[in-house]
Amino acid sequence: MAVTLHHYLVIGAILFGLGLVGFLARRNLILMFLCAEMMLQGVAINFVAFARYRGNLQGQAFVLFILTVAACEAAIALALILMLYRRQGSLDVSLWQELREPDLDPTEDEEPLPPPPKPEPAPHLPPAGKEPLHRKQEKSHV
Amino acid sequence: MLSNLVQVLTSLVDEWRILLPLILGALTIWLCLPRPRPYPWYLGALFGGLLLFYLATLFLRESGFAPEVVLFYAFSALALLGGSMLLTQQNPARAALSFTLVVLSTSGLFLLLGAPFLMAATIIVYAGAIIVTFLFVIMLAQQAGLSDADARSREPALATFTGFLLLATMLYVLKGYQSPNAVDHLLTRIDETLQLDSFEAMKAAIEPKQSIEEKKQDDRDLFRRSAMLLDLAGLRELGRQARRTGDDWRVLESDPDIAENEKPRRTRESLQQLRALLDENRLQITEGLTTVRLSRSENGLGTLPPLSSMSGPPPTTPFAEIRRDAQGRPELPAENAAYLGRTLFTDYLLPVELGGTLLLIATIAAIAIAQRREPGRSV
Numbered sequence: 228m229a230v231t232l233h234h235y236l237v238i239g240a241i242l243f244g245l246g247l248v249g250f251l252a253r254r255n256l257i258l259m260f261l262c263a264e265m266m267l268q269g270v271a272i273n274f275v276a277f278a279r280y281r282g283n284l285q286g287q288a289f290v291l292f293i294l295t296v297a298a299c300e301a302a303i304a305l306a307l308i309l310m311l312y313r314r315q316g317s318l319d320v321s322l323w324q325e326l327r328e329p330d331l332d333p334t335e336d337e338e339p340l341p342p343p344p345k346p347e348p349a350p351h352l353p354p355a356g357k358e359p360l361h362r363k364q365e366k367s368h369v
Numbered sequence: 370m371l372s373n374l375v376q377v378l379t380s381l382v383d384e385w386r387i388l389l390p391l392i393l394g395a396l397t398i399w400l401c402l403p404r405p406r407p408y409p410w411y412l413g414a415l416f417g418g419l420l421l422f423y424l425a426t427l428f429l430r431e432s433g434f435a436p437e438v439v440l441f442y443a444f445s446a447l448a449l450l451g452g453s454m455l456l457t458q459q460n461p462a463r464a465a466l467s468f469t470l471v472v473l474s475t476s477g478l479f480l481l482l483g484a485p486f487l488m489a490a491t492i493i494v495y496a497g498a499i500i501v502t503f504l505f506v507i508m509l510a511q512q513a514g515l516s517d518a519d520a521r522s523r524e525p526a527l528a529t530f531t532g533f534l535l536l537a538t539m540l541y542v543l544k545g546y547q548s549p550n551a552v553d554h555l556l557t558r559i560d561e562t563l564q565l566d567s568f569e570a571m572k573a574a575i576e577p578k579q580s581i582e583e584k585k586q587d588d589r590d591l592f593r594r595s596a597m598l599l600d601l602a603g604l605r606e607l608g609r610q611a612r613r614t615g616d617d618w619r620v621l622e623s624d625p626d627i628a629e630n631e632k633p634r635r636t637r638e639s640l641q642q643l644r645a646l647l648d649e650n651r652l653q654i655t656e657g658l659t660t661v662r663l664s665r666s667e668n669g670l671g672t673l674p675p676l677s678s679m680s681g682p683p684p685t686t687p688f689a690e691i692r693r694d695a696q697g698r699p700e701l702p703a704e705n706a707a708y709l710g711r712t713l714f715t716d717y718l719l720p721v722e723l724g725g726t727l728l729l730i731a732t733i734a735a736i737a738i739a740q741r742r743e744p745g746r747s748v
Contacts, residue, residue, distance in 0.1 A: 241449060242448060242471070243535075243536075245452040245453065248456060252523055252524070254519075254522065255518040257465075264495075264498070275478075275484050285716075287486075287709055288712050291487070291490065294487075296724075297494070306736075309739050310738055318461075321523065338404070
């Protein structure tokens with residue numbers, strides 16, 4: 228069985244669904260933007276597939292316009308992200324939850340984040356021009 | 370009440386082909402979404418592995434590994450992998466890299482679909498977008514350790530449920546839609562039935578046997594299925610003909626006067642009649658199934674106005690007049706970029722101008738938004 232229109236429509240639908248999950252679940256503004264772009268990719272696959280299986284170029288022309296709108300969206304979204312970051316000092320979208328409806332409870336993070344891993348200790352170097360002490364256990368690499 | 374519930378459950382089980390991979394995928398995504406105390410990695414790997422196994426069986430069921438089939442599955446798998454990694458990576462820089470994987474495999478699919486210009490355009494536009502995103506990640510997300518934004522998810526269970534519910538709905542709709550290849554499927558089934566020897570085997574092949582749903586609707590044997598397809602394609606006269614052939618066969622089946630050794634021959638005759646009916650009108654049926662519905666609707670909209678021939682054949686072109694490749698799909702113009710340019714500057718001139726204006730406005734808006742404003746100074 229050859230690859231049919233349905234195969235491409237299914238892939239487009241899956242990309243759209245994954246993008247929706249990411250847009251709803253992730254809290255980083257930049258990642259939410261990328262997930263929205265992924266939804267656009269799913270739609271673009273649908274359009275090109277219809278163009279292919281219908282034998283005309285209208286679907287492809289539409290995808291070109293999607294690209295245009297995506298570029299505009301990227302420019303404005305990143306500018307907005309920059310402004311939001313300047314206000315709050317973080318990319319976390321939950322910091323903007325005071326924009327919610329007045330009768331909704333704020334969401335609070337109960338679980339504390341795990342402590343950051345300790346940085347690796349910097350190697351200790353002997354002063355230049357001095358021969359380092361040779362330890363006996365040290366194996367010769369020669 | 371209880372019987373209703375049982376009915377709903379059986380119909381859900383009947384859809385396991387859609388539900389099983391969706392549930393596996395949802396579990397994988399839900400388990401792997403970032404959270405302060407993550408689930409052990411092997412749980413996500415288990416469900417993801419099961420899902421991959423299921424998809425691999427789908428791939429292996431394809432008969433004949435034409436390069437196109439292999440490439441389609443490879444690009445699709447890469448796109449899905451990149452998409453899931455974009456969702457589950459804690460590090461935003463890595464997530465942006467996974468997004469490049471999605472874009473590249475989508476471009477591969479574009480190439481498979483005969484759209485080389487769009488492939489190049491997508492890569493160029495998104496390469497720029499990704500680099501800018503990277504700049505932003507490096508600029509803004511440079512924090513030691515984990516931040517609230519990256520290490521937490523907002524309502525992972527609800528978000529996953531919502532997304533996959535939408536996906537399930539879309540897949541269900543896609544499944545119910547008549548594929549343009551339905552005629553070919555029916556023809557192969559008829560051919561397979563014609564190969565059989567005994568009457569009992571033929572009867573079993575003609576009768577519906579796939580799912581509970583088809584068994585419930587008793588009338589979906591090969592003849593009725595063909596008749597339904599013909600009706601759907603708008604060829605009612607032929608549909609009646611197919612139904613008559615089916616009725617004749619029913620009479621033959623239940624008639625005790627006909628000798629047993631006569632029955633296979635007579636069945637074969639009916640089937641060959643049906644086959645000829647479908648085969649002769651194959652193009653018309655496919656056209657009927659794929660024609661834009663609007664053009665045949667009765668709400669007075671009438672036929673869609675055809676675009677100029679610059680955009681390839683208009684939607685109202687009779688199906689038989691579209692050039693076809695070996696697989697029966699219409700051919701696109703070979704000089705994709707040239708034809709696309711002609712399309713854009715004939716049929717879509719106004720949208721192109723509007724798109725350009727939109728880009729200009731977006732640039733100005735981005736500059737206006739990102740401007741650092743002094744307090745007490747109006748813009």
